[in-house]
Amino acid sequence: MSLNATRPNLLAAPGVAWLVAFMVVPCLLVLSYAFFQRGVWGGVEYTVTLENFARVADPLYAKIFLNSARIALTATVIAILIAYPAAYAISRAPRMSQPILLFFAVLPFWSNYLIRTYAWIVLLNREGLINNLLRSLGYTGEPLSMLYTESAVITGLVYNYLPFVILAIYSTLSRLNPELMEASRDLGAGPVRTFLRVTLPLTLPGVAAGGVFVFVLSIGNFVTPALLGGGRFQMVGNLVYDQFLTANDWPFGAALGAALILTMIVLLLLQARATAHASGERKGEAAQ
């Protein structure tokens, strides 16, 4: 290649500089705040302390952390259960229509998150569409209060992140070598057994990638709990939001943010290991 060695670095420099100056430095800065004390009038007092991290582990906040982890996990599991059959059906559709189906499955994901959440307020409201439908079907009881419940929050999270999980699972399904399934069938395994023993294990990296994504974004979400939970369900995202915008306790907010990032990094590393493990197995199979 005629390009000399410094050119690539020169090309990358402005973008790298932007990301370092406005992403890496601010993240490190906010992380460093977690080690300082809160000032008397808000703000930060530069006395080093580990108190903020201790507070994250305080039962009151640990409970919120665990509760949001539970909500996020429920949303993750449901999203995977819906996304897997959808991705499978897309991968089995005629080759020509697969990109189109996939595009329309992912399209909502790129559009406005608030609007997609708002659509569920319209549906679940006491005066909303579902209650109206029930009434016109002859239901005369009290309108169902579906909005401002934990189920509404979970529904919103699943709805918003489902497209990405479909994409992640589809990408592993479409790379699958069909000969492996044929071999399994030829060796006498039924369709169910072939799926459970061949297809599913080989597509687990996609499931993991989609799952980690939903979990991390759900646990750090503050919009969905605020809109569909009516502020009644505190999640870690809301807690961070409060520390920065209402309670004015930035050091504690920073410690909570650090806990979120740590959760994400651990999950991403686990996912990377799972992927490496699966591809290692695949290589092993190819060698045999």
Place this chain on the structure above:
Amino acid sequence: MNATFSSKLPGRIVLLLVFGFLYLPIAVLVLLSFNDSGLPTSWSGFSVRWYGALLANTDILRAAGNTFIVAIFATVISTVLGTLLALGMETRRRKSNGLEALAFAPMVIPDIVLAVALLTFFSRLGLAMGLHTIVISHVIFDLAFVCSVVRARLKHFDFSIVEASRDLGASGWTTFWRVTFPVLLPSIVAGALLAFTLSVDEFIIAFFTAGAGRSSITLPMQIYSMIRFGITPEVNALATIVMGVSATALLISQWLNRQQQVP
């Protein structure tokens, strides 16, 4: 015939259900925006009065103007930086893990974390916050997405045509504009359109970096304050317009991306 039908049926039912789940809520919103009463309780006739109400709402018009300004600046800056970054990363001899992580991070970092980090950073610098700080912040994730779209194209790029151009005596500059750039152009435009929609729709980071005061409110911030306390008919119309713009930009972006995959 019967066998293929029955084997395809479950897949079709699954797709029908999932696409119904994904698109019905949006369809309801669009339909409702044309309902004269504006309420989901009953259909009282087709009307565009809620769209008219939008045009009379100065808060919304100003928010739309702000959103457009932010999106244009963020798109231009991130398209240039993201394309250069993609070129830099794909022409390197050795893959750098640090660089990969840096370019990947903006796409996976929870937005609340980036938002509070930027708020802390800007206030520590004592920088007055407004539309310019939203632009700076949006460029971060916009450039990562532009970079990944352009890199996908570069992976199939035959660098020998660059060498051929150089061998024939063209300068590096001429080669870029006459050889590399035309090949990359569809993916650059696709990346720019994606960056534009992401910026138009982004709420959390804008919310934290807009500063106090109403002068730098963007459309998603305006929508958030309108929907926090229930349904307002105007939002249905606004939502329909915003989604229409996003969907159009994304359709063009996708079309450009597919054009270039045909050899």
